[in-house]
Amino acid sequence: MKLKLLIYLSIFLITSTSFIVSADVLKRRDEPASTVLEKRSGSPNYEHHTSPPKMDSFAKPSSYDKTKFKSDPVYPDKPYDVEAQVEIYGGKKAVPTARPWLELGHPLYDEGPFGAGYNLIGRKNLVRPQLTLFGDFRTALAYNDNGNAEVGQIATRLNINVDLKLTSTERLHATIGPFDNGNRFTRIEFFGSDEEEEEFIFDGVIQTAFFEGDLGYIQAGLTDEYPKYDLPIAFGLMPLFLQNGIWVEDAFVGISAAIPSRNSPKLDISNYDVAFFYGFNEVETPAIVKANGELDEHAADIMGVTWFADVGRGHLETSYGYLDDTRDANGGFDYHSFIIGWTKRYKGKLSNSVRFLANFGQDPDNNAIQTADGYAILLENSLITSKPSFFYPYFNFFAGFDRPQPFARGGTGILKNTGINFETDGLTGFPKLTDNPQDAWGGAIGIFNMFFPSGSIVFEVAGIFPYGGKSDTIAGNEVAAGVRYQKNLTHQWLFRSDAMISHRESNENQQGIRFELRYKF
Secondary structure, eight states: OHHHHHHHHHHHHHHHHHHHHSSOOOOOOOOOOOOOOOSSSSOOOOOTTTHHHHHHHTTOOOOOOGGOOOOOOOOOOOOHHHHHHHHHHTTOOOOOEEEEEEEEEEEETOOOOOOOBEEEEEEEOOOOOEEEEEEEEEEEEEEOOOOSSSSEEEEEEEEEEEEEESSSSEEEEEETTTEEEETTEEEEESSTTTTOOOOOOOOOEEEEEEEEEEHHHHHHHHHHSSSSSOOEEEEEEEEEGGGGGGGGGEEEEEEEEEEEEEGGGGEEEEEEEHHOOOHHHEOOOOSSBBTSBBBBSSEEEEEEEEEEETTTTTTEEEEEEEEEESSSSHHHHHEEEEEEEEEEEEEEEEEEEEEEEEEEEEOGGOOOSSSSEEEEEEEEEEEEESSSOOOOOOOOEEEEEEEOSSSSEESSTTTTTTTTOOOOOOSOOOOOOOOOOOTEEEEEEEEEETTTTTTEEEEEEEEEEEEOOOOOOSSSEEEEEEEEEEEESSSSEEEEEEEEEEEEETTEEEEEEEEEEEOOO
């Protein structure tokens, strides 16, 4: 299996490298000037500083004469009006923002100069430590009837991010969820025909813990010479989000690296990046499950490469990956995964994104049923109105054939972004339509309207329809209507409400309503 992994990656790297080498590469500038021509404390030397302007030979400095200057004008009949001055700039003023719970070192997004750093690993990569603690606290009251269970509950979730910045490019980051374990959250179930007792969870599970940095700047600090490359890297229990989360949205133990900010004028590519990743633990995919149907996050290795490019006034993203089933018994669920996406606006009227995803090459042991072998086409469209940031209709469609699956994504299928009726809330188990299009087609049509400056509402109808009336995983046609309302109460408090109702031909119908308060810090 490891040999197969190496062969597949080698083939892809050879083809990718040949394309990259053929393109014009934008290299980093040479060593900056050895002197600074303006006073600057603690900052690195810059190449583009300009010397003080020279005086014309016919001009001569003169001595100061206070009689040549008059005092500032005074308007006693028109006192200074602060509000009138603000209106000159369209009524804009400072907006309060949430601050982290903990800030040690330089404050986050503070104004003014940074000041001198610490020359611990080299003067070209100064250490400037900063520790911040931030996240959000969610509490929701919900009534959920997903057809199999009917429960009323109140649930809570705390997401804590710990970020330790070491230099301008290196940091350590961790995410902790003390009130959850997997898909179970601290909650009290107090009504509904399937209510259970309350459950309090406090385990401090570390959801992510990784190092992120740039080898180019690390080398610059250690050698005191700027290299002619940038190489961002990350390793540890790291999150990865690719193809808008449709292909990969997971945190796994592994390593990743990227070749960033290249361009090719010959191919009309203004910017492109290439990223590589390898994961060997905590990999979650619907294609690898235990005997009880739960995801097996310790049974697969993954590796892949993805390429982003701004080309032809659009955005192109293509990705390839290989999953290796490492189980000795009842394995053989290895497969290849490929996805390509194209996003562009057309004539200022339509914003369109089209994606094609394919899984292939899976041959399970003992003639077991394939779990990832098929393809899907996803179309996302929205009309560009006179207020594109505040109001737009959208209409998204999909078609799936056989068993398409996301490459690494736990608990949700590839239709999560198709519409609000295909996604749950990540807290109370809010009902949703089947989110994986196995031998099925469908879509979502809705309207998004933002009430300036702090509220929004979404109305949507959606459906998924298996070919021939049913498939192996979808018993029959499913349609739903949903609404979502969101309101910023303050710069830290957010209120959100969701409601949905669905009709399923061969299953019990669904309905749900929820109210959530979220505190951001």
